[in-house]
Amino acid sequence: MTRDAVCRIAAFSGYTGDKFGALKEQAEGSGAPILFGDYLAEMNIAWQALAIKADPTAGYEAIFLQHLRTAARTIAANKQKVLTNAGALNPRGLAEAVAALLKEEGVQLKVAYVLGDDVLARLPELEAAGETFHHLESDARHLRDWKLRGRILSANAYVGARGVRAALEAGADVVITGRVTDASPVIAAAAWWHGWRWDQYDALAGALLAGHCIECGAYVTGGNSSGFLAYKDEYYDLVMGIAEIEADGSFVITKQPPRAGKWNGVVDDVTVRSQILYEIQGNVYLNPDVQALLDDMEVRVVGRDRVRVDGVRGLAPPETTKIAVCAMAGYQAEAVVYACGLDVEEKFDTLKLQITHSLGGRDAINARFTTFDMTQYGVAAKDAETEAAATAMLRIFAQAESLDAFGPARSLKTMINPDGLGHFPGFHFPLTFGNMTPVPYIEYWPGRVRQSHLPLTVGFVGSPETIKVPAVGAGATLPVRPSDDYDAGEALIxxxxxxxxxxxxxxxxxxxxxxxxxxxxxxxxxxxxxxxxxxxxxxxxxxxxxxxxxxxxxxxxxxxxxxxxxxxxxxxxxxxxxxxxxxxxxxxxxxxxxxxxxxxxxxxxxxxxxxxxx
Known part of the structure; x- marks a missing residue:
């Protein structure tokens, strides 16, 4: 592969493959030699924890296979690299399925997978080594004291870029990971492309922010933007973002040009600043590879759909990284009821009274359910032109440790209308009852684990070749630098x-x-x-x-x-x-x-x- 001065990386997924054609679209039109898909979030890690409990061969985002099938031949012809965390709780399983798919398509690509984030089997060993997995919000709260400690289904550390980089250096064309941090594949690609050392912290911090900008796909091209009104009449068919990362870590965020003159999203200072602010801790953005300092960064438009970001500084990586521990918490269900026209709040108040009375009062509800919430959403418009505009919704949401809490029918259906036809005027609810049936739900423990306890292994499908990637040594880390916290320095006059x-x-x-x-x-x-x-x-x-x-x-x-x-x-x-x-x-x-x-x-x-x- 010819290496340009800029490492160009195109995103094709913001979460669990949210836009079906994005991989094909970016493979064909982005001009990027590296394609990056983020498939993981807290919620689908929890879903996969439940899936793998039922089927040990599951646990990965299978939708990736459908995306890859549409683009495999183009990727091979263009000699593009594909990096994704769609492996979730079973990266090897997805890698083997990818290899089988490529064989069916008549495509030869080297498929690698990265292991080491899954520490479920290692919890006793790590606790013996002094890990308490204290809660992110409190050093005094330890995993061993968690009431769900005996129901844990999965435990995955948020690991960094080193395994992905090692796979690329070994010639991998497709790299499947589990719970790396969202931006780590981008950091890995840039570090491999430019040959960075792991102590080039400013460059790594820039790549971290570049990865953060494109990890949510179309968020950086106009999705979820408070500026959407500027293009609301053509707000569809958004392409995903592209990062162009330079040797010093400075980068430009861009996208594919409009097709046949049609709008397909926008990259401007609003979309980029919005995405930088999304889900950060503050002025210090933590990652297993580097701690990025955002105080001196600059964002400026340098051309149509081109925004440059400079001035991100970096510190040595933190000595700890996040670990997500998922446990079976119980069962949950929800239902909605609608009221229309006059006196909507009073109508819902009568329903709340009926439900509370039928369940034996608030104390009985608290004893039966861990959560039982009844909240009104929306306000009925006055003198509305349509019934829809005059309608508001009451959502009833319940969680319990046992299915028995939901009664003999194990459903909220009878609970939301305990007096049958003795309901308020205009009472109605959807004729689909699926969400009223309780389903398992996951509670998770966001803890910390020392990076020195997290070596990685890179494997290759169809080959005995493996690469051992050493853990980040304690000597290469610094204590977590907390974000600043201060109030306004000057009063509003x-x-x-x-x-x-x-x-x-x-x-x-x-x-x-x-x-x-x-x-x-x-x-x-x-x-x-x-x-x-x-x-x-x-x-x-x-x-x-x-x-x-x-x-x-x-x-x-x-x-x-x-x-x-x-x-x-x-x-x-x-x-x-x-x-x-x-x-x-x-x-x-x-x-x-x-x-x-x-x-x-x-x-x-x-x-x-x-x-x-x-």
């Missing part, structure tokens, strides 16, 4: 900004939110430099709590400013309870938090409003 109009902050402020374990993160940013001092002064911790309204229940809030992004970033602790896989929230990934907060009203300077709303 309303008169300083002239006349104001009360309105949603989202008229002039972008935002992006996501999940970090049981926490939610949200980053706000503005369009223009002169708006940033106002944003910094406005968005104090107290103001964020006010904007949260009743969603704020005393949560610990962390705050940091990122001048290079014109952003103020927050972490809202415990917003999702115990995490995505077991949260009671409908917005289980906290993606709606940013849009909820953008809808809240503040005093907006008129000098900014005249520039037009977002």
């Amino acid at each position: 309303p008169a300083q900004w002239g006349s104001t109009t009360r309105g949603p902050i989202g008229l002039i402020v972008h935002a992006r939110s996501g999940d970090k374990g049981g926490n939610a993160n949200v980053g706000f940013f503005v369009r223009h430099d002169d708006e940033y001092p106002w944003l910094r002064a406005l968005l104090t911790k107290a103001e964020l709590a006010r904007l949260m309204g009743k969603e704020f229940v005393g949560n610990r809030i962390e705050r940091v400013e990122l001048p290079g992004l014109k952003a103020v970033h927050f972490v809202i602790h415990d917003y999702l309870g115990k995490g995505v896989s077991s949260t009671w929230r409908l917005d289980s990934l906290a993606k709606g938090v940013a849009e909820y907060l953008r809808s809240k009203h503040v005093d907006l300077p008129d000098r900014f409003l005249v520039r037009g709303k977002i």
